[in-house]
Amino acid sequence: MTTPAAVLWDLDGTIVDTEPLWMAAETALAAQYGATWTEEDGLGLVGNDLMESARIIEARIDSGLTPEQIVAHLVEEIVVAMRRDLPWRPGARELVHALADAGVPQALVTMSYREIAQPVVDLLPFDAVVTGDSVTHGKPHPEPYLAAARALGVDAASCLAIEDSATGAASADAAGCVVLAVPHMVSVPDGPRRRLRTTLAGLDPAGVAALWSGA
Template sequence: MARSIVNEVAKQELNQLQAVLWDMDGTIVDTEPYWFAAEYAVVAEHGDSWNDELAKSLVGFDLLDSGRVMIEHGGVRLTPHEIVELLLDSVVANVKREVPWRPGARELLADVRAAAFPTALVTMSWRRFAMEVVDALPKGAFDVSVVGDDVERGKPHPEPYLLAAERLGVDITKCVAIEDSPTGVASALAAGAFVLAVPHHVDVPMRLDVNGRMIRRETLAGITAAELASFVS
């Protein structure tokens, strides 16, 4: 009987949630409309044409990769880095005026922190924008952050999530990533995390979940840290 109890405790420890990894744009904040408007403005001034389909195709992508798409498909006559700086100027200015929080995001983040789970921000936005959002949250909301200018290969490559787990010192396969886009979901799944997908501007098809590690919800409102922990156990 004693051995059975020990084995059960060991099993529970092995299956315990180690960290929660958060995407930002579209997950914590509804900034995608800011990005769409910025893209249209850059193309209008420096390129040829743009459309909503192209804009939505960039959701969750590495910003320099987005700049390359805008050059190829929008005819923008700037370098990818110049495009990113213009996009950031616009989006940062909008966030300084108003931070558009997603329903339930701050409440879930607070519950996760109260439950003492480590947290990481994993976003393809660059640091000068990401910190505007972080600074609007309670101090200590994230233990570490991984931003677009930290990595060589952005989402959908697994590098951002693997780096976040490394910085936290946790096992990525015992983490839950919270994402809103197919690009971000693909990155987290490729890294080995469990994923809570909360689609917003772009659908997240279930076919991405080839290993049964993704759960979809319509909103973060009402979700608790205990529910996130149950995904892993």
């Protein structure tokens, strides 16, 4: 049974359950300016490039802040929350370690900035890291996944990407990856090179190889 040349991991909602932290920070920011930010608004940003999300937030709350200022504020809030607690998603941490033990190269591919990703990077054995502040075009553009594959010295088409959002899955699709979608806060539509699971709990390298072989 063949295995992917590498496994490329999304972060938010896939490895750690940070989406509620982002939504809380967005809601609090909107409240500072007398605006309302709903759960539906927050869900609409899941998987997005942070600067694009900031532009959407500003159009809604009319704070007078620049997108850069909004991103800086949100990043600071999430960093504080991540340093306090890492809300791991079921099975994700265990699968990263198991794949590393099996010799499968892995990269983190996240639209969160490096400062946010660092606590996770410090604890998990990734061979490469691509963050939102290291690319020109964020998800759903293919650049993040292409950059990760390039950093690992493999073809993106030979990689399995693990994602929880439609935006992230679209990015991996566009790069040519096979996508393992594990929806969490938002739904992810099926596709010809997609595999859907409800959880990563119980998934091991043999299971990953089986998913890959069926792609």
